[in-house]
Amino acid sequence: MLSEIKAKLLIVDDLPENLLALEALIKREDRQVYKALSADEALSLLLEHEFAMAILDVQMPGMNGFELAEMMRGTEKTKSIPIVFVSAAGRELNYAFKGYESGAVDFLHKPLDIHAVKSKVNVFVDLYRQRKAMKQQVEELERSRQEQEALLRELKSTQNELEHAIRMRDDFMSIVSHEVRTPLNGLILETQLRKLHLAKDNASAFTMDKLKAMVDRDERQIQSLIRLIEDMLDVSRIRTGKLSIRTSPFDLSELVVNLVESYAAQIAAAESVVTLHASEPVIGVWDEFRIEQVVANLLTNALRYGAHKPIQVRVYSEGSEARVEVKDQGIGISAENQKRIFQQFERVSASHAVSGLGLGLFISDQIVAAHGGTISVESEEGCGSLFRVSLPL
Incomplete structure (x- = not known):
């Protein structure tokens, strides 16, 4: 409601008794009156507060009311505050012109008419409250519009995700x-x-x-x-977070050697040759079954996409990590596809008719991550691929 918006009023006069008399006329519970005995005091208050209106005495020592009004009109924060001058100079036309040129919206003449003072202050306070209420409504409408736009974007994103x-x-x-x-x-x-x-x-x-x-x-x-x-x-x-990892010490080199030997039939069927470099033991604490599953997935992919060309498998340790590399000379993977091949149901390219659900690399990535390691790929289209598994020892 408009009455809930509290209005601040500024009155400026070099005589304290005038300030007290004017305050008594315009003060109400829903208003807060600030008093200043000089233009300098008034400027300090104007910079600190937002006022619904300012009532300025024209004749003050130092900076007079007209000069203060001109300064207010030249400042962004205060230029829109309605100014009412109080003058004892009568109703001379030139005097009024000077006041309006300084930015006045109205004049009060001494001796003050109580009814006129109250009426004019009520008008400006009501206008202030209406502006404030309208501004709040505009801000609320803007917030609502932004929220609706955000909701539409979210719905569009959800729709795209659902369609995908x-x-x-x-x-x-x-x-x-x-x-x-x-x-x-x-x-x-x-x-x-x-x-x-x-x-x-x-x-x-x-x-x-x-x-x-x-x-x-x-x-x-x-x-x-x-x-x-x-x-x-x-x-x-x-x-569901139920992928079990049961660790025990074993030699990674020995595991890979045995795995490659067990793939002899698949290697022959792919018309390929696998060269294995695993001369040194690489002992670590991992889940042997799961790590074998990862290497088997990489070797299977190399045979699928290797274009019947030789494949290199390497096992070694570097620093505090064990490494397994599987390198083929096949169709390669584009930069765009490299970003998605570790996702579920993704395969290198729909244009290459190969078997598989597109789960192998996703599962391998999750297994390696569960060991605190990483799996990465280096590849160019038409130039083969190098997959590297890094596991903390």
């Missing part, structure tokens, strides 16, 4: 369907073929060598399904 999440979900379901179907189709075809041989009593299809080949093929397809399921379970564990 829906696209990711659809892409993920498409990838999962394809990735799960591939090993399942292999198992189904193998089963149907065996049923056909059994229906025809074709015992020659089940010699020891052929049975061994069948079992090997079945095992590869089953392992592919297990890896898919484990990756999805790991993502769920990471999201």
Whole structure:
């Protein structure tokens, strides 16, 4: 409400009795009256407070009321304060002109008319309160507009995130369907073929060598399904903060040597060659299963994207860190893609038809981070990639 806005009034006169008399006329509970006996005192108060109006005596020693008004009009903080002059010089026209030129909005003549003083002060106080109320309303409207704009931006951002999440979900379901179907189709075809041989009593299809080949093929397809399921379970564990890390001392070099040896079939299938540099033991305290999972992911990616070219794997220690590097000479990764490949369901490029859910690097990054380490990539499109895992010893 307007009455809740307290108005400050300034009265300036070199005679204390005039100040007291004027204060008695205009003072009310919702107003605060400040008194000054000189222009200098008035200027100090004007710089300190915001006044609804100023009542200035014209004839004062030193700086008179006109001069004070001119100074007020020349100062940004005080130029809009309504000024009412009090004069005992009568109603001469030239005198009034000088007052208005100095910035007066009205005159009071001595002896003061009590009703006129109160009425004029009420008018200027009401105008001040209306301006203040309007300013507050404008500020509130501006705040509301800014809040609405911020809310719209937030809603737009949320909408974009939801649309992105829906696209990711659809892409993920498409990838999962394809990735799960591939090993399942292999198992189904193998089963149907065996049923056909059994229906025809074709015992020659089940010699020891052929049975061994069948079992090997079945095992590869089953392992592919297990890896898919484990990756999805790991993502769920990471999201819920339940990714378990069980540390114990072991030799990182030995782990990588054994892993590369176990990948002989995959390396041959990728028509590639892996050169391993792990001549010195690198002993540290980590989760052996999880670190093997990280290196296996990097080696698998190198074989997928390595364009059948040689791959280098290096294990070494530097300072207080253990390092594993996997370097290929394949398709490489653009600077833009390097920013996203460690996110969920992201792969190097949709233009390269390769298998996988796009979870390997995301899971690897989370595992390495859980050990207090980092995983980084150095790459250029068409020039291969170097992935480096750094783990505190």
